[in-house]
Amino acid sequence: MATSKKSAPRRADARRNIETIVEAAERCLARDPDASMSDIADEASLGRITIYGHFKTRAELVEVVARRVLASANALLARVDLRGDPAQALARLVRASWEVTARSGSLVVAAEKALPPQVVRGLHAGKLEERVRRFLARGQRERAFRSDLSTDWLVTLFHATLHAAANEAHAGRLDGHEAAEIVTRTLLAAYQPPAGPLRRPRRSSGRSV
């Protein structure tokens, strides 16, 4: 393709600026979910005009940052071993998910504030969401998780509980170091098949969890 000598460096500048803006936004939003475009411009050492030249609205920028953080989160979560005992696999999944959530700081809060719920859900609707769904469906088939509630609802609960914990931790009402265990215990209980009259005793897996 014919490219003028002028436009190639310009495009390179634009790419570099976008990269700088997104990285600055990620740092700002991880610290403060209410970070403004001006805060982000300061952090990026760029003018607000430049930022608005690339991102028409704050929500647009938040969405790009959220997609990027989720992409690296997905790479990390893709390595979580979901095989074997479903309860133990769930504990591993929650631990890794919380680590990712904690690392992204208040970005989860920023995304929930700036973006419509369907966009937030859409951000998750990739390989990771599919992996969580397949894992929960397997747990249901193996009767480790309840089947009287839909797999969809179990997936929703997974995200809702993690997000609730992130909000609580951000508000200082939940100790971040305990969050993963609390979420795991909550979900294991919520996912447990309902006790029936002929319910077999649960295999004991230690004192708690």
Place this chain on the structure above:
Amino acid sequence: MATSKKSAPRRADARRNIETIVEAAERCLARDPDASMSDIADEASLGRITIYGHFKTRAELVEVVARRVLASANALLARVDLRGDPAQALARLVRASWEVTARSGSLVVAAEKALPPQVVRGLHAGKLEERVRRFLARGQRERAFRSDLSTDWLVTLFHATLHAAANEAHAGRLDGHEAAEIVTRTLLAAYQPPAGPLRRPRRSSGRSV
């Protein structure tokens, strides 16, 4: 107090306009969580300028509507009998809460989209929140609900699960008529004291739930 003849009717006009705007906003937002200030102005048969004269931002208006809907919701929920068996009381509380949620339509979604999480939480932080907290704490004392998780976390789960169900129902992924039962079953399981080696058999309270 001395009041000029001019200002009294003006204030009455303003009050009437505010009332009209808030009622129109409630109808609009219950139908469409993305209803704009223009949509609300049309519904109220008032100009956008008048609306912005009373509410500087859309978020401000959404918050007023949410407060108003919650006030009437609280009045309804205050009548729910929370005495007696905690599991059955929880089922009654969830049913009434869902009824209120379903009646407010997409307003819950609108509030979550327009307002920061701490404001949404603040909206609940009245008598109702206190009543739910006291009820859950009683359930914990009576060992109907688990005590290995804090009362705060059980309150958070109550709201998170109801809100998740409202979002799912709004997105058409959950049948609104089944939502109350699904939320009740989810919370009852999540709140259940963890099974220990010396756990006494649960008092049977029927086939399911």
